[in-house]
Amino acid sequence: MIELKTKAEIEAMKPAGRFVGSILKELKEMTKVGTNLLEIDDFVRRQIESRKGAESCYVDYAPDFGTGPFAHYICTSVNDAVLHGVPYDYALKDGDLVSLDLAISVDGWVGDSAISFVVGKQQDPEDLRLIKCTEEALEAGIAKAQPGNRLGDISAAIGEVAHSYGYPINLEFGGHGVGHIMHGDPHVPNDGRANHGYRLRPGLVIAIEPWFLKTTDEIYQDQKDGWTLRSSDGSRGAHTEHTIAITENGPEILTVRE
Known part of the structure; x- marks a missing residue:
């Protein structure tokens, strides 16, 4: 069921959004070559x-798309991993593409x-292009989150950016409603048809999260941890996400990282 928040409830959501945004900003600054994924997880725990x-x-957290309860505080996806990455004993190498996805109540x-970035000095232009695509797609999706528009307008805007870059799009996982729980209605696909779907209203709070892989739209679940989603062909992925509230004056980003 889709829930609409009051103005007071949206104000009450802002501390969580700012907290998540501040942690991700700090993590991006402190994550270097040699940083262990377990260090990142422990930092978030503290x-x-x-x-x-x-x-x-x-x-x-134990949804039906994972294997058993998730046992960590942040998702750390590296290179060909793009979603639900389980932190493990791995020291980041020069040129690794890292996606960090964080949800806190x-x-x-x-x-x-969520944010994606490359660590070290070996900044592959193709990696940076992929990350830029997710960021531009997020901006385009947010711009369409206007009262009176349709959910499909957000999805179509995201998909248009991805198609312009030439990246395939997976529709299994996307954005979602946010409130007292992390994943709620509605589902927000990363591609769709403009002027279709749920009509956007003030009070709707959603996470918009474009994620793309370089050369495939197919993913598989890493059986070693039962959670991490990787590209089927080994190509790299990137993921960018914000929680936003739709207000009478338009979209407001709740997970600001300034």
Whole structure:
């Protein structure tokens, strides 16, 4: 069921969004060649434990698309991994493409956001192009999150950017409603038909999250951890996400990273 938030409830969601955004900003600055994925996970754990009213949305999370409960505080996806990456004992190498996806509840309200970046000096232009595509697609999707538009307008805007870059699009996983829980209605695909679908109204809070792979739209679940989603052909992926609220004045980003 799609839930609309009051103005007061949207205000109550902002601390969680700002908290998630600030952690991702700090993680991007501190993640270097040699940083271990478990260090990133532990940093997030300590941030959550130090914040009154904060709880991880990932620890013990057990949806039907995972294998058993998730046991970490952040998703760390590297190179051919693009979603639901489980942190493990791996030191990042020069040129690794890293996607960090973080969802935290503060005082019962969730903020959900993701970033992708390349560590080190070996910045492959193709990796940077892929990341830029997800960022531009996110901006395009947010721009269409206007009262009176349709959900398909957001999806179509995201898909148009991806198609312009020549990247294939997977529709199995996409954006979603956000509120007291991390994943709610509606589903927000990364491609679709303009002027179709649910009519957008003030009070709707959704996560918009373009993610693309360089040369395929097919993914598989890593059986070693039962969670990490990887490209079927080994090509790299990138993922960018914001939680936004639709207001009478247009979209408002709740997971700002300034």
